Amino acid sequence: MVSEAIIRHIESGSLREGDRLPSEGELAISHGVSVGTVQKALTQLVHSGLITREQGRGTFVSGARVAPADVRYLRFRDAEGNDLSSYVHARSVKRLKRKGPWSEFLGGESFVRIERVINVGGRFDLYSEFWLREQDFAELGGVDRTALEKNLRELVAQRLSLPTLSVDQWIRFGQxxxxxxxxxxxxxxxxxxxxxxxxxxxxRRPLYYQSIYSGPFPERLVITRESGR
Structure with a gap:
């Protein structure tokens, strides 16, 4: 409840980048919960990149751009059937030669892994690894955090003229x-x-490999078949 309220204020514009949030005590009183509950909610939002906490100063809307996630293939709904907002926060970009399912699919020797966290309605996080061949990533030119927090497939399509025309999707439960x-x-x-x-x-040239992970979640998952459009 606390997380969703803060997210709604950010979405509506009543809380903007750099704005200071009320104190933990004020949030606890306004929502009728304990300070411990507020602290847990704020910790989750910090972890997802939506807010930052500064010792001695307070809690602020994050200076990093957090954009609504364009995840057409993976959406979540609450018990009433309402779509939950999703937000992307870029974690890192690494060049690797490590082998795995991405190398088996993409081919080549060197790859770039883009790590991102997708926060779902302030309730839980998804962890995403998006793999490209290093040569394809290099041809994108300079890519800043703002670009990485938007739709990566559209970025590749626009800068490399390589549209995603089809996608294989698998879901399983495992370690x-x-x-x-x-x-x-x-x-x-x-x-x-x-x-x-x-x-x-x-x-049918392999373009990217992506893996998405999450712990248990009670929300309803809606999966849309990818068409590349």
């Missing part, structure tokens, strides 16, 4: 990788939600 479990703060020994996507461009 979440340690890095994802640490980012999501879930038990790495427990089974988690895993979604894998393989995108193709012209002439």
């Amino acid at each position: 979440v990788p340690a890095a994802a479990a640490n980012e999501l703060r879930i038990d790495p020994r427990a089974p988690g939600f895993i979604m894998e996507l393989r995108g193709y461009t012209l002439r």
Whole structure:
């Protein structure tokens, strides 16, 4: 409830970048909850990149741009059937030569992994790894945080003229990788939600590989078949 209220204020514009939030005590009183509950809600929003906390100064709407996530293939709804807002926060961009399902699909020797966290309605996070061949990523030119927090497939289509024409999608439950479990703060020994996507461009050329992870969630998941449009 506390998280959703803050997110609604950000969405409506009543809270803007750099604005200071009420104190923990004020939030607790206004929502009729304990300070401990408020602290948990704020910690979740900090982790997702929506707000920042500064020692001795207070809590502020994040200076990093957090854009609504264009995740047509993966949406969540509450018990009343309302779509939950999603927000992307870029974590890192790394060049790797490590092998895995991404290298088997994409081919080549060097890859770039874009790590992002998608916050769903202030309730829980998804952890995403988006893989491209290093040569394709280099041809994108300079990519800043703002670009990485938008739709990556549209970015590739616009800058490289390589549209996503089809996507293979799989969902399973299994052990979440340690890095994802640490980012999501879930038990790495427990089974988690895993979604894998393989995108193709012209002439069925492999374009990108993406994996999405999450712990348990009670919300309703809506999966839309990808058409590339």
